[in-house]
Amino acid sequence: MSASNEPNMLNCLVIDDEPLAIKLIEDHISKVDFLRLVGVNTNPLEALIQFNQQPADLIFLDIQMPQLNGVQFMQLLQNRAQVIITSAYQEYAFDGFEHNVVDYLLKPISFERFYRAVEKAMKTANPAARLPAAPDLYPATGGYIFVKVETRMVRVELDDILYVEGLKNYLSIHTRTQRIITLQSMKQMEEALPPNRFIRVHKSYLVALDKINAVERQEIHIGSTIIPIGSTYSENFFKMLNRLKA
Structure with missing residues (x-):
């Protein structure tokens, strides 16, 4: 009831x-x-x-x-x-x-x-219910996630994330101001981040599209960091890049 x-x-x-x-x-x-x-x-x-x-x-x-x-x-x-x-x-x-x-x-x-x-x-x-139109699931800016750091839940602003790096069972979230280590899988993080703003480019890397400074051959430049583009993810990444370019 x-x-x-x-x-x-x-x-x-x-x-x-x-x-x-x-x-x-x-x-x-x-x-x-x-x-x-x-x-x-x-x-x-x-x-x-x-x-x-x-x-x-x-x-x-x-x-x-x-x-x-x-x-x-x-x-x-x-x-x-x-x-x-x-x-x-x-x-x-x-x-x-x-x-x-x-x-x-x-x-x-x-x-x-x-x-x-x-x-x-x-x-x-209520199977007969007419649901309202879904709100904007993927706004271009703003938003945040919470990640577990030891015994605390830490808020991370999406606009601050540069890239996420896999470290065996842990992830390292690199932001503008800090590096946050959390125990979870890359797949979990990939599902948590909006796909219009973040993309998996390697088995060990997720990047923020708006933080990319340059792409050269199979490498992404974010500030002074160079991130490899894995062969499994290359086609999808360059398709996304072409859509953004258009």
Whole structure:
């Protein structure tokens, strides 16, 4: 049963023990016409009480939390709301889908990926609903992501990113002012960054298109840094470059 009185609106509850991760989801929710934020909580036990007092249609749920993890929370929830898992860890995906979650979003969560998940939730809740036109998923400037650095979630402005370098199991995000090391895969980062502004050019490199100073043969120049263009990614990169040139 839907908690919302409006058939074309989903009331949302966000549960995550990282306040900055909550902030990102709040920001994404604010951009979607058919979502309404009704509560946030960093404590899953308190969130369960909160839900019982004020039911929600859709819950954004972190998996790794103290006192009560996301899987235990879903067991207590007993399918009384749709759930979208938000996690920095791929290995919990199976647990999530065992509980019929709508989607499993890997942090850092791009707006484009977020929107696909909530669109699925809305169609499940109300198959006949006519969804409004999608907001601009890929603005040319602005925006940010959160990445995990040790025990903290760190905000990174998209406009500041020069390129991302793969370091085995870690990534090094090179910005105008600093270098940020985060434990995640290049694929996760590629999915989190808007494809009109960032492109994979090598198995170990993602670059910001607007930060490229020059391209010479199979090399990209960003400031004093020279980045190789891998043969697997070369055709796609030069196609993108030609579109920008036009």
